[in-house]
Amino acid sequence: MTATITDARRLVVKIGSALLVDERSGQIRRPWLAALADDIADLRRRNVEVVLVSSGAIAVGREHLGLTGRPLKLEEKQAAAATGQIRLAHAYEEILRWHDLTVALILLTLDDTESRRRHLNARSTITQLLALGAVPLINENDTVATTEIRFGDNDRLAARVAQMISADTLVLLSDIDGLYTADPRRGGSAQRLDVVTEVTAEIEAMAGAAPPGYSSGGMITKLKAARIALSAGCRMAIARGTHRHPLRALEQGAPCTWFLPAAEPLTARKRWIAGALKPMGSLTIDDGALAALARGSSLLPAGVVGVVGDFQRGDAVAVRTRDGRTVGRGLSAYAAADARAIAGHKSGEIETILGFRGRDEIIHRDDLVLD
Numbered sequence: 001m002t003a004t005i006t007d008a009r010r011l012v013v014k015i016g017s018a019l020l021v022d023e024r025s026g027q028i029r030r031p032w033l034a035a036l037a038d039d040i041a042d043l044r045r046r047n048v049e050v051v052l053v054s055s056g057a058i059a060v061g062r063e064h065l066g067l068t069g070r071p072l073k074l075e076e077k078q079a080a081a082a083t084g085q086i087r088l089a090h091a092y093e094e095i096l097r098w099h100d101l102t103v104a105l106i107l108l109t110l111d112d113t114e115s116r117r118r119h120l121n122a123r124s125t126i127t128q129l130l131a132l133g134a135v136p137l138i139n140e141n142d143t144v145a146t147t148e149i150r151f152g153d154n155d156r157l158a159a160r161v162a163q164m165i166s167a168d169t170l171v172l173l174s175d176i177d178g179l180y181t182a183d184p185r186r187g188g189s190a191q192r193l194d195v196v197t198e199v200t201a202e203i204e205a206m207a208g209a210a211p212p213g214y215s216s217g218g219m220i221t222k223l224k225a226a227r228i229a230l231s232a233g234c235r236m237a238i239a240r241g242t243h244r245h246p247l248r249a250l251e252q253g254a255p256c257t258w259f260l261p262a263a264e265p266l267t268a269r270k271r272w273i274a275g276a277l278k279p280m281g282s283l284t285i286d287d288g289a290l291a292a293l294a295r296g297s298s299l300l301p302a303g304v305v306g307v308v309g310d311f312q313r314g315d316a317v318a319v320r321t322r323d324g325r326t327v328g329r330g331l332s333a334y335a336a337a338d339a340r341a342i343a344g345h346k347s348g349e350i351e352t353i354l355g356f357r358g359r360d361e362i363i364h365r366d367d368l369v370l371d
């Protein structure tokens with residue numbers, strides 16, 4: 001992968017509170033957002049899929065609840081987020097509508113990206129929205145997230161989202177134009193790095209502590225995000241977002257730090273399915289299905305002749321032939337009981353059998369690895 005966003009197909013952009021919200025007034029910087037919307041519209045015109053991960057709910061909401069001038073307790077932040085999120089989403093909706101772009105709001109917790117069942121649901125919803133031409137706007141579901149299940153920072157949330165939807169590019173818009181060998185605000189001879197291919201201990205040592213103010217990030221959380229992105233085969237940029245049109249500037253080669261992965265997103269996802277997940281059961285398939293899988297097709301229920309084990313939707317399962325040979329592994333779109341009920345049936349019959357219209361495929365080809 002190269003150090004540019006010009007060939008991005010699926011792009012996640014993280015927008016921090018400090019860029020979007022004026023700290024003193026708690027107001028959204030609408031001219032800045034309008035300029036960003038121009039950039040997004042340009043990308044959408046070139047058929048780049050764009051997903052926004054935006055902070056700012058707490059920064060916008062606190063003013064309206066009289067929670068200003070002091071650090072907030074967790075429940076006060078959650079209360080602020082509850083009112084701020086409405087205003088935030090409204091601003092995005094209004095400004096992107098000028099470009100005829102439809103915004104769709106998704107609030108996620110850590111669990112939604114880590115638990116496999118929820119992961120599969122969130123992934124399908126986001127990819128469905130992208131297929132329909134919408135711009136998903138994502139934030140942490142601050143009001144329900146407790147201390148233990150919080151992301152706490154949207155840098156990591158954005159990287160998890162990028163991983164979950166197999167995005168090829170993640171841009172963290174920040175108040176600084178990249179990773180420096182030392183904190184450039186302290187003066188001295190700090191140098192910005194152009195490209196990083198691995199987050200080593202030496203790289204980590206370059207990140208100072210989080211800066212003051214209401215943004216929860218800092219370079220440390222950005223490096224955590226970089227680790228997640230790199231392992232998911234997604235390149236990531238830390239770029240300055242303080243000026244108007246930050247994405248256009250990045251396309252035109254504005255200075256930034258790129259983190260470049262060794263693999264492509266789909267390859268990284270398949271490696272994860274092949275290696276990291278323990279199969280919770282298996283699906284036995286007939287010869288016709290085996291031939292179809294070999295041609296790169298998804299596994300349909302019609303080709304399944306047996307279901308073993310007690311697995312949940314989203315769990316990994318082994319794929320076997322009738323003579324017991326394991327030929328691959330994948331994420332099942334159906335729990336074991338449902339898989340048993342629809343095995344051998346046409347996809348068009350799923351709704352009648354189960355009472356709901358699930359996926360046509362029992363294992364989607366993107367969720368399948370053949371041995």
Ligand code: GLU
Nearest residue numbers: 055056057058153154216
């Ligand atoms: N989810 C929080 C908000 O919208 C922000 C978290 C962060 O700053 O990274 O206010």
